[in-house]
């Protein structure tokens with residue numbers, strides 16, 4: 001197996017977390033290779049130093065101190081990373097095909113993924129020219145690196161997504177699957193602001209988040225709280241997530257996905273069968289209220305928006 005390396009072409013797209021200035025390479029093992037295994041980068045303005053170690057760039061060491069909710073999540077994600085993929089395998093059959101189906105063609109594009117975790121979806125984005133994948137759990141990124149050791153266009157960044165600065169209008173597509181339910185409202189807004197800034201006009205932001213589904217509502221389970229491992233979550237209504245995103249993006253479409261039909265678990269269906277059932281259920285109004293996730297595809301407005309002036313009546317007359 002080859003060694004995982006950091007895609008050099010991503011460096012001009014990244015910014016210093018302290019002052020948003022550019023980064024340059026101070027020292028590296030092999031300045032000719034397109035992948036970087038070990039290096040030190042510096043901010044061109046404040047001189048902060050960042051390291052690339054085993055192909056993973058660490059920006060976290062110069063990001064502002066994290067709130068205790070975030071610090072608790074890093075600890076839980078680091079501890080849980082080795083099991084995460086295994087536990088999510090069955091869910092993956094249900095949610096990943098529906099999520100990928102909502103993506104535009106990625107050939108020739110630049111993609112940024114926030115909260116990539118162990119890279120469950122990241123491999124599907126590598127047909128793009130360049131992929132920046134960020135997460136604040138080093139253990140998760142190390143699993144991503146082991147899985148994608150052959151990747152030649154992937155830049156893994158250890159960073160808090162809500163204070164990760166990247167170049168304006170640099171990406172065609174931004175993706176965040178099951179990240180935003182773990183952020184409080186101010187942090188969600190901060191993330192949306194960065195995503196909007198770093199997308200090119202017309203660029204797509206695809207995200208999934210927990211749905212406050214009918215089962216949870218009937219059982220009167222809380223819509224916000226902490227998982228047993230200490231991770232904060234918030235379950236959204238569709239109207240709520242759309243209202244939060246609308247100030248930043250134009251909503252393309254929303255969809256309820258990853259549906260567990262009542263009684264289904266007791267039947268012990270095979271994962272693939274249950275996944276197909278879930279995808280059929282996406283089209284059935286009441287049944288889809290048992291969805292685990294909301295998928296939202298949004299677009300950065302193309303600015304300036306062309307004025308919407310109706311044609312003058314005289315022009316219409318001359319058309320006759």
Ligand SMILES: C[S@@+](CC[C@H](N)C(=O)[O-])C[C@H]1O[C@@H](n2cnc3c(N)ncnc32)[C@H](O)[C@@H]1O
Pocket residue numbers: 070073074077114115116117118119120121134135136137140159160161162176177178179182
């Ligand atoms: C539920 S996992 C989803 C991982 C991956 N997107 C997937 O679908 O498998 C949430 C991930 O978001 C990361 N995360 C949560 N808050 C973050 C933040 N503020 N900055 C960076 N990563 C964050 C966690 O470490 C975790 O890997």
Ligand SMILES: [Zn+2]
Pocket residue numbers: 016017018019020021043044045046047048
């Ligand atoms: Zn700086």
